[in-house]
Amino acid sequence: MDLLADNLPAYLSGFLFTLRLTVISGAIALVVGTVLAAMRVSPVATLRGLAVTYVELLRNTPLTLVFFFLVFVAPQFGVRTPLGFWTAVIALSAYTSAFVCEAVRSGINGVPVGQAEAARAVGLTFGQTLSLVVLPQAVRSVIPPLINVLIALAKNTSVAAGFASVELLASGRRIALANPSDAMLALAGVALFYLVITIPAGLLAGVLERKVAFAR
Amino acid sequence: MAQPVPAPASQPGEPLVVLDHVDKHFGALHVLQDVNLTVRRGEVVVVIGPSGSGKSTLCRTINRLETIDSGSITLDGVPLPAEGKALARLRADVGMVFQSFNLFAHRTVLDNVTLGLRKVRRIPGGQAKERAMALLERVGVSSQAAKLPAQLSGGQQQRVAIARALAMEPKVMLFDEPTSALDPEMINEVLDVMTALAGEGMTMVVVTHEMGFARRAADRVVFMDGGRIVEEADPETFFTAPRSERARDFLSKILTH
Ligand SMILES: Nc1ncnc2c1ncn2[C@@H]1O[C@H](COP(=O)(O)OP(=O)(O)OP(=O)(O)O)[C@@H](O)[C@H]1O
Ligand SMILES: [Mg+2]
Numbered sequence: 001m002d003l004l005a006d007n008l009p010a011y012l013s014g015f016l017f018t019l020r021l022t023v024i025s026g027a028i029a030l031v032v033g034t035v036l037a038a039m040r041v042s043p044v045a046t047l048r049g050l051a052v053t054y055v056e057l058l059r060n061t062p063l064t065l066v067f068f069f070l071v072f073v074a075p076q077f078g079v080r081t082p083l084g085f086w087t088a089v090i091a092l093s094a095y096t097s098a099f100v101c102e103a104v105r106s107g108i109n110g111v112p113v114g115q116a117e118a119a120r121a122v123g124l125t126f127g128q129t130l131s132l133v134v135l136p137q138a139v140r141s142v143i144p145p146l147i148n149v150l151i152a153l154a155k156n157t158s159v160a161a162g163f164a165s166v167e168l169l170a171s172g173r174r175i176a177l178a179n180p181s182d183a184m185l186a187l188a189g190v191a192l193f194y195l196v197i198t199i200p201a202g203l204l205a206g207v208l209e210r211k212v213a214f215a216r
Numbered sequence: 217m218a219q220p221v222p223a224p225a226s227q228p229g230e231p232l233v234v235l236d237h238v239d240k241h242f243g244a245l246h247v248l249q250d251v252n253l254t255v256r257r258g259e260v261v262v263v264i265g266p267s268g269s270g271k272s273t274l275c276r277t278i279n280r281l282e283t284i285d286s287g288s289i290t291l292d293g294v295p296l297p298a299e300g301k302a303l304a305r306l307r308a309d310v311g312m313v314f315q316s317f318n319l320f321a322h323r324t325v326l327d328n329v330t331l332g333l334r335k336v337r338r339i340p341g342g343q344a345k346e347r348a349m350a351l352l353e354r355v356g357v358s359s360q361a362a363k364l365p366a367q368l369s370g371g372q373q374q375r376v377a378i379a380r381a382l383a384m385e386p387k388v389m390l391f392d393e394p395t396s397a398l399d400p401e402m403i404n405e406v407l408d409v410m411t412a413l414a415g416e417g418m419t420m421v422v423v424t425h426e427m428g429f430a431r432r433a434a435d436r437v438v439f440m441d442g443g444r445i446v447e448e449a450d451p452e453t454f455f456t457a458p459r460s461e462r463a464r465d466f467l468s469k470i471l472t473h
Binding site: 043112114115117118119120121122123124125128132133136137 | 279299301306307309310311318321322335377381384
């Protein structure tokens with residue numbers, strides 16, 4: 001246990017990095033993913049096609065490859081992403097937005113089609129129909145899967161460890177390497193800090209779910 | 217509520233909705249076959265016909281919830297726009313009442329009626345609320361204004377849906393079997409609202425199996441079968457002396473039970 005206490009500053013800085021990475025990438029992914037979902041149900045075929053291509057591409061690519069691409073391949077084509085934190089943010093939010101899109105889209109599909117028809121019949125535009133009628137009703141069923149997507153994101157930040165970031169897992173690994181006999185404990189410390197993020201997220205999901213429930 | 221001055225139902229005005237050689241397919245199914253129909257201002261047209269004959273589809277093409285393959289549809293002389301803001305504007309001028317009510321489930325009864333006023337007509341909140349309450353009063357559900365749709369009976373929900381459509385001050389109202397999902401004891405409260413509306417000169421296209429309503433309120437009955445308009449006549453003529461074999465056959469089936 002001394003190991004954990006002695007290295008608390010290193011754990012904490014790693015933890016804060018992971019937290020920032022999760023919150024910022026999560027926020028971007030929520031916005032981009034919702035826009036993608038809107039594109040996927042839009043009446044414009046080109047938008048639908050673009051969104052489908054993006055989502056299928058990112059969803060079926062290992063996250064590590066997305067990092068590889070940004071760090072090693074993109075620069076060769078002259079696209080130089082800023083190193084470290086922001087590279088990780090770009091990779092994580094690009095990857096996660098595909099999953100956000102799928103969660104939001106399945107929520108949209110769960111809203112009876114008559115709701116959107118009635119909204120259009122009243123004269124609401126596509127954007128108004130989505131934002132005023134369909135999405136507010138999709139929220140209830142979208143929140144649990146979205147929280148799961150965000151929990152996965154929190155854990156996925158560990159992939160950034162392999163790319164010279166100083167997030168939680170990278171800190172843990174450094175501590176473990178410095179204390180080979182206690183490596184298991186060092187990594188258990190990492191797991192503990194992840195739980196600090198993921199357990200409250202799960203609880204929050206339950207609270208939000210009850211809060212947005214309404215009778216149909 | 218300030219309604220446009222109605223044209224007397226007995227002398228219908230100029231053409232308001234015109235369908236000209238309209239064709240539509242669902243895959244291999246030819247649901248609308250060379251449909252020609254003119255609805256004049258102030259006219260009440262009842263559409264009847266067997267299940268699957270294309271009545272709902274016809275109704276839904278008039279506000280472009282369904283697209284058509286060929287032919288043209290005009291509203292007040294203007295062809296229906298294909299997409300975007302222009303289409304949304306057109307839809308605001310065409311009220312629609314669905315068989316399954318389709319009230320916005322997450323909004324109160326009052327909000328259901330004010331939403332279009334505020335977001336489409338850009339009427340300020342207070343004024344929108346006033347107009348909505350007047351309409352809810354008119355259809356007899358003002359005491360339910362603060363409730364969610366699921367807390368109302370079917371008949372009440374459908375009357376709210378009518379108020380929601382009327383709020384936009386539409387040029388024409390479309391009804392697609394508005395009473396088919398209702399328990400028998402609630403049918404009349406909805407038909408009464410519709411009959412009153414017809415009496416006030418609203419232009420209406422009504423798909424219904426309620427022959428009483430058709431006789432009472434319709435200026436014209438359109439009989440559809442197999443995607444075609446087979447017969448058009450005033451209700452008296454249609455119900456007592458239908459010309460086509462198919463209409464006679466259909467009437468004998470629905471009038472015997
Ligand atoms: N979205 C759709 N896709 C494919 N086929 C459809 C679609 N909507 C309707 N149809 C078919 O088109 C035909 C006409 O349907 P429509 O709903 O217009 O008939 P209807 O006269 O309103 O019948 P009902 O009295 O049962 O409501 C039916 O055979 C129906 O199965
Ligand atoms: Mg129908």
